[in-house]
Amino acid sequence: MQNLLAGTPSRDHYRSDQRARRRGRRAGRNNMTIRFGLIGCGIMGADHARILRSDIAGAELVAVQDMDTGRAAAVADGNCRVHSTAEALVADRGVDALIIASPDRTHAPLTLAAIAAGKPVLCEKPMAASLDEARAVVAAEIAAGRPLVQVGFMRRFDPGYRALRAAVAEETHGRPLFLHCVHRNAVGPDYVTSDLVLANSCVHEIDISRFVLGEDHARVRVIAARPSRRAANRRPLMMILESASGVIVSVEAFLDAQYGYDVQGELVCEDGTLSLDPHPPVSRRHGGLDGYGVEPDWRGRFADAYRYQLRDFVVALNGGRFLGASAWDGYVAAATAEAALKALAGGNVETVDAGERPMFYATRA
Amino acid sequence: MQNLLAGTPSRDHYRSDQRARRRGRRAGRNNMTIRFGLIGCGIMGADHARILRSDIAGAELVAVQDMDTGRAAAVADGNCRVHSTAEALVADRGVDALIIASPDRTHAPLTLAAIAAGKPVLCEKPMAASLDEARAVVAAEIAAGRPLVQVGFMRRFDPGYRALRAAVAEETHGRPLFLHCVHRNAVGPDYVTSDLVLANSCVHEIDISRFVLGEDHARVRVIAARPSRRAANRRPLMMILESASGVIVSVEAFLDAQYGYDVQGELVCEDGTLSLDPHPPVSRRHGGLDGYGVEPDWRGRFADAYRYQLRDFVVALNGGRFLGASAWDGYVAAATAEAALKALAGGNVETVDAGERPMFYATRA
Amino acid sequence: MQNLLAGTPSRDHYRSDQRARRRGRRAGRNNMTIRFGLIGCGIMGADHARILRSDIAGAELVAVQDMDTGRAAAVADGNCRVHSTAEALVADRGVDALIIASPDRTHAPLTLAAIAAGKPVLCEKPMAASLDEARAVVAAEIAAGRPLVQVGFMRRFDPGYRALRAAVAEETHGRPLFLHCVHRNAVGPDYVTSDLVLANSCVHEIDISRFVLGEDHARVRVIAARPSRRAANRRPLMMILESASGVIVSVEAFLDAQYGYDVQGELVCEDGTLSLDPHPPVSRRHGGLDGYGVEPDWRGRFADAYRYQLRDFVVALNGGRFLGASAWDGYVAAATAEAALKALAGGNVETVDAGERPMFYATRA
Amino acid sequence: MQNLLAGTPSRDHYRSDQRARRRGRRAGRNNMTIRFGLIGCGIMGADHARILRSDIAGAELVAVQDMDTGRAAAVADGNCRVHSTAEALVADRGVDALIIASPDRTHAPLTLAAIAAGKPVLCEKPMAASLDEARAVVAAEIAAGRPLVQVGFMRRFDPGYRALRAAVAEETHGRPLFLHCVHRNAVGPDYVTSDLVLANSCVHEIDISRFVLGEDHARVRVIAARPSRRAANRRPLMMILESASGVIVSVEAFLDAQYGYDVQGELVCEDGTLSLDPHPPVSRRHGGLDGYGVEPDWRGRFADAYRYQLRDFVVALNGGRFLGASAWDGYVAAATAEAALKALAGGNVETVDAGERPMFYATRA
Known part of the structure; x- marks a missing residue:
């Protein structure tokens, strides 16, 4: 058990990718x-x-x-x-x-x-x-x-999500059963409707849950909460995805959380759980409070992810492996989001059917 | 804002109940x-x-x-x-x-x-x-x-849930939109089926979410995940309740989490969130790990709640106010659980209808 | 190792004291x-x-x-x-x-x-x-x-300090090497001088460190920081105690920390550490912040300790064991504080010599 | 107050350094x-x-x-x-x-x-x-x-320490009074004596506390704890530095902490505190525990610092500003460590005197 927890990804977790880089380099050219x-x-x-x-x-x-x-x-x-x-x-x-x-x-x-x-x-x-x-x-x-x-589904390069994916792939805590996601923005733009919350925000969770679980989704439900008084033109949403093998992915999507940008994730497996914990490097005590600052938007929260995304793209272009989302992943995310839109409109569970993955994409991450 | 956060309930949060006690004492007899x-x-x-x-x-x-x-x-x-x-x-x-x-x-x-x-x-x-x-x-x-x-819905006396209920009642963070609940046991008894998970475990969340939100539920969905290899005779469940006013209550119920007994709750309001955070009084660093022990079962997790439940029952018997769940609350929880059982069996959303609250119970907490 | 961390005291940690109570009851009378x-x-x-x-x-x-x-x-x-x-x-x-x-x-x-x-x-x-x-x-x-x-050194009844004492007594993490203490008040009274910070505030750490370590102190140093602009008439202090066996106890005493009442403690042993972690039952996210409220004074922070102190005093009076500080403990704390005053005045290391414990007190906790 | 806490450095905290880079680029050449x-x-x-x-x-x-x-x-x-x-x-x-x-x-x-x-x-x-x-x-x-x-005092590039330095420089929480440091290694090499703990380990805290506080040290004390049974040839140390203006810097240096590599820091100012909080990106619940993995050594803990150190060295070489430790800083750290060695040997407080900073270094960070 010590090993499991000690295996928490270090801040320097990408070291192993050096092998991919080296492979790439040797594959053909300098x-x-x-x-x-x-x-x-x-x-x-x-x-x-x-x-x-x-x-x-x-x-x-x-x-x-x-x-x-x-x-x-x-x-x-x-x-x-x-x-x-x-x-x-x-x-x-x-x-x-x-x-x-x-x-x-x-x-x-x-x-x-x-x-x-x-x-x-x-x-x-x-x-x-x-x-x-x-x-x-x-x-x-x-x-x-x-x-x-x-x-550019940059979350695939976030160290936290990669740790979740690794736990699933290596079954370090048994097989997955739930993935609970929270996606909150501080203040959403006026033009964003509930439909756009699904298409633009939830699409991140659609992609990243496929990435973490390593499988496609089979069904989707969407339930709308009452609107916040801060934004009458859209409703906070609860999207429930079921993966092909029966993992339940819950997604709260709330564009008007006021307090900051907050993306959470908890993977529940048969023998334990892993949670994203994206704290800043210092905590503070001041004015009756003991805690952390929250990022105002996604660029700070995913700064490492954006950097690794570009870094590993360069590595792939030098002969390494593409670790990011492929065109096929982009298409599946769009197809799943379309089923979610239908579920929101009709109030029923909807089947997700993106078709079979072409052989061309069989070896992508 | 400082006031909001500083208002976190102190460990001695029950001090105000002294007023109820005193009222009780004066109401009639010593x-x-x-x-x-x-x-x-x-x-x-x-x-x-x-x-x-x-x-x-x-x-x-x-x-x-x-x-x-x-x-x-x-x-x-x-x-x-x-x-x-x-x-x-x-x-x-x-x-x-x-x-x-x-x-x-x-x-x-x-x-x-x-x-x-x-x-x-x-x-x-x-x-x-x-x-x-x-x-x-x-x-x-x-x-x-x-x-x-x-x-004996003892959670109503847990300091954490009381803080959530107070935040809703006083709208300190705006009105509620979501209440996310997690209910995990370490190892469930063999005889417990998915139905019993709803009737015996989820019934706690059914009651406590009514208590926190101060309103009844209108609809319920239940989605079953694939079974854990640790327990083939039941499935981890996701129950989604919608309150009368449109708050979404999500409940993960998982009896075989292995790592310990874990009850979580996050209340998401228009302007901020509150989360249960039931840590033990010391953290430890040992063997590559930095963290807390997790309670093995509910008695440690809710030790304060059990104590306050009995204490306040004695206060009520001396003329104070009954703060616990009434027979009506017990009935409504059962009626809601029955709708949840139907939702699990049929796979559809079910309406919850417990009927109207009798006048007799109008002044209970 | 699992056992060590799992052994974190539960919220219901006092259960074992029932034995003392029962012993007491049987010892003589109902x-x-x-x-x-x-x-x-x-x-x-x-x-x-x-x-x-x-x-x-x-x-x-x-x-x-x-x-x-x-x-x-x-x-x-x-x-x-x-x-x-x-x-x-x-x-x-x-x-x-x-x-x-x-x-x-x-x-x-x-x-x-x-x-x-x-x-x-x-x-x-x-x-x-x-x-x-x-x-x-x-x-x-x-x-x-x-x-x-x-x-009334009530900290001896705080669940956190008792867990630290138990870890030392049972050598669950090896023998102790350091005990780091922090004692901060929000705003101190005007009349309190640096001397009174030692006599009234640090005396708590003098006693509780003896209680946790199970031995007396041998030497003491006191170093004064520059005064805060909030309180010119006293200086924040750093007191360093050395126990008889060579454990170093560091104590920061700061009466004007502004943000709240904050008592921390970290016990460093040969194989791991234990830290007091006195969080309230809920955390909050609001206004760019994610964290906890801090208690304004000691009554909330030590509410459980005050309650257990009285409870166990009643148990002792019914024939149980006295778990609290004895008159001898009160005398030793005073003698140590006097040496600390001398160390502050002279700037040197001072020897602590309270004399030998009378046989009468040999069996007290 | 909201601003203070919201000002917690984002993961992308180095954005402002782009100005230095641009200045550098424009200073002369591409x-x-x-x-x-x-x-x-x-x-x-x-x-x-x-x-x-x-x-x-x-x-x-x-x-x-x-x-x-x-x-x-x-x-x-x-x-x-x-x-x-x-x-x-x-x-x-x-x-x-x-x-x-x-x-x-x-x-x-x-x-x-x-x-x-x-x-x-x-x-x-x-x-x-x-x-x-x-x-x-x-x-x-x-x-x-x-x-x-x-x-190569790489800690100067750690986002956490930079946040502490910024808080001092901008007096966001008032002036500093204490800086508490902890420096623990999992297992030290056999040849390391108490003297080498000062010269090789504590020298990091000597430099980083000068960096955070923006001033030199005036006095130093060193107190040795009893040795751990894990390492008889050296003693865990407590070093107390006093800065020129009267800030107290406490340093625990313990090479044999067993559980991992752990560098902590808490800056206590007149109006609040800031603490380093170097958690990995995920927390885990498993086997009765809820917590984080601890880094085994300094390379993971300071991976970002090593990267920023090299990045900003390249920026400086292109005409930007040198942000790292100068030869003068290296000399002062050595002079301070020498005074600490004397303090350990003699048991007294020692004066630190590195002499006056040459004009040449007046404009370095």
Whole structure:
């Protein structure tokens, strides 16, 4: 038992990935600096640029593009090319790989363009605006014959979720029975309806629970609570997924929790439980209180995940293994979210059916 | 905001109840020592006897009874009368009040006998073996014209749950939206089926969520997870209750968690959350681990609750207010559990309908 | 190792004391209701009265006295006799035992009077205003030939400290090496100087560290930090005690911590550590924070300790064992505090020499 | 108050350093890839190589050297030059900067060689084997006229300690009064005596407390506890430092704590406290326990610190600010440790006198 608990992932938990890196390196060529082009220079795009420049070995940001040329110039900061169109950036022969952080509706068309150009792409979620578009991306990647697409479900690189996945894969605490998830934002945007809570927020839990459990979902229920007085136009949701093997995944999704951004997870197995515990590095006692600060938004909460996502993308591009979500994962998440929307509308349990995984994706993480 | 958090209930949180006690004392007579008779001297009965003798002011254990006379004699310990039948104990004129901790099927008949004798009774849950029996107890108490019955839902006296109830009643964090409950036992008895998990374990959450939220439930769903390899004859359950006003209560019930007895609760309100946090008084670092011991069963976890339950029952008998679950509460819990059983069997959402609360119970806690 | 950590004291940790109680009962007579007289009806006295009436089995408050007759009447609340002098209360033949919570300078004279009257006494700390007075109390009790005096070092009844003491006594984590103590008040009274911080606050750690370690102190150092801007007339102190066997006890004493009352303790043994962890029963998330409320003063923090102190005093009076601090313990604490005062004044290490423990006290806890 | 606690450093706390980076970049030239040479390929050296290759933007490992050529080849892994002597590596014109992780006695000679070659050097602590050597390094760097030396006190880059330093610098909780430090290793090497505990372990707290408080120490005491039965040849130590302004720094140093590697710190200020809280990303419940794993050694505990140390060294080499410990800091730490050794030997308080900081170092962090 000592071993089980002592096996808690260290802060340096990624050490084992060095083997993947080394394998990659030996697989063919020496590591080369990957020259990145970034499409979309809003909050997420600027963050990717910052991380790339500060914290990623073997990578370089060489080109950016945004419809707002001021934002593009600000991110370029005089250190890289600025393209006036996304197409020009995709075509730039000095660009090896792409990061897509432009508006959601552009994700699929740009990903298809990247595939056509034979350039690997890390695309922010959602991968597509419709199931048909998602299927098209999958088909194009399969036709290209090699892995080119990674969807930005960054939680797959969070040390906590990886520890949960490892516990399931290695059955360190027996087989899983429940995965309880909480997804709270401090204050949601006005335009977000209950439907969008499912499509934009719960889709993270749909993907990460598949990642942790290592299997697809079979059924979904959604129950809406009464609205908070802080946001009359949407309702806090409870989504209940059942995995193929009978694990119950509960998800509270609440966009208006006021106190901060809070993502929790508890994996309940036959012999014990594991819980995400994302505390900051110091606690404080002040004014009658003893506790921790809570992150205001997802960028602080998942800062390590965003960094590891880019790091391991670079490793994969040098011949390592792709650890992130594939186009197929992006498609399954969208299909599951669609079933959840139906469950919310009709009040019944809905079957999830994404079809069978193509052989092409059999060896992805 | 400082006030909100500083308002966390102190370990001495019951101080305000002194007012109720004083009110009680002044209401009619001086405090008298209450002479208790105990029916049932098994684990729970022996525990009640122990608490009564060590920690309850103004009470005395004067008589006991058990079908197993050896157990009765052991609890009596030469310090009180031993009756050979429950009827004789109920009839004992030196007994002011009763504690019923005998087998479940005897609860309702003995409670009815106590009412007939005009003696107040604290009866272990469940109050009755059927809804009809439960209705009969309610009717008998109403006919008696004064409160005589308290059901042993001891969690209502747990300092943590009381803090949650106070937060709802005073809207310190806005109105409630979710109440997430976890109910895990280390190892369940072999004979317990999924149905009994609902009837015996989840009934605690059914009652305590009504207590915390201050309203009845309207709908219930039950979803069964795959069985643990540790117990093939029952399934871990997820029960979802919806309160009349639209609060979602989620309940994980898992009898075979192995690692210990673990009851958790998180109340999510519009402006913040409150969580039960039942740690022991010391943490330890040893053998690669930093943490707490977990209670092996409910008696340690709810030791304070059991003590307060008896203490406040004595206060109520001296003219104070009954703070515990009434016969009506016992009936509503049973009716809700019955709807949950139907939901488990049929796989659908079920409506909960306990009928309207009789006027007689309007002023109970 | 599992056993070690699983052995964390449960909330119901006092169960084993039932043996002491039973022993006591069988030792001579049946348990009788102990009739208490209370001298001093200020904050502490009123608290003792409240606890006695609400939470102590087998005890009754029959008489009170205070120089302020209004306070005495308020505590009596029409339910017990009010004496006009402490002497009259001591002499009251209907009073079996005394609680002394009057001003510090009266403690020794009243304790001597109680001994003269042959009545057991629970006396708030300090037991005496000088070492000579303390010696006089010890001599009088020895002359009386039976244990009559318990000093109100209530921490000895705190479940956390008892767990630390048990770990030392049973060597569950090897032998002790360090005991780190923190003693912080929110806001100290104006009149308290650095000397009084040692005599009134640190004296608690002097006593409790002897209790936890089961041995006397041999040496003491005191180092003063710069004063807080909140209190220029005293300095936060660091006291370092060395036990006879070479355990180092560090004590931070800070009366002006602002954020609340906070008493911490970490016992470091050869194979692991134990820490006091006195959290309230719920945690909260609100306004960017995730944490606990901190008690404003000692009464909430040590509510359980005050209750157990009175409960076990009653048990001892019925023939059980005295678990609390004896007159000898009160004298040793005073002698050690005097050495600490000298260390603060001179800046050097000082030897602690309380003399040898009289045989009379050999069997006390 | 909300702001104070909400200001807890996020996991992405280093974002502000981007300004330093940008300043650096604009200061003169474009960022260039820094070509590193590594001397010493033992545990620490191999770790630096791994971090450099995986996680540091703008850096490349081009040459290594170790007395054990097998170790050197293993770290080189066919991807960089292997030199047979440290001198050859220092002279390698393709090497821009050095990392020294060879045996302690070589640190000062190699650092002097690096200064002579005009190459910046990150040298593992201790910087020198004697105070005279330390003074020689300081003199050589001053003579060189520009900052070239950073000592590997990596804790200065730990997010927790940086938060403590920021709280002092910005007086967010008032001025500091105490800093309580704990430094525990699981199992110390046999050859380590009490003297070496001071010189090798406590020297970390000597440096980090200067860093957190922003001032030098004035006095030091050392008290030795009895030895653990696990290690008779050394004693657990309590070191008490007093800063120039009167802050008390307490340090427990215990090399044989068995349960794991544990570095704690609590900063007590006039209005509140901050504590390091280095938990792993998940907690677990298993086998009667609820808690966290503890790191086995310092590399996991300070993984982020090691990474930030190298990252910010690269930023500094590109024109940014040096945030790490200077040669002067290395010298002061050594001078303070020497006073502590004297205090341990003599049992008295000792004055710390490192002399006045040269103007050259006035602008370092």
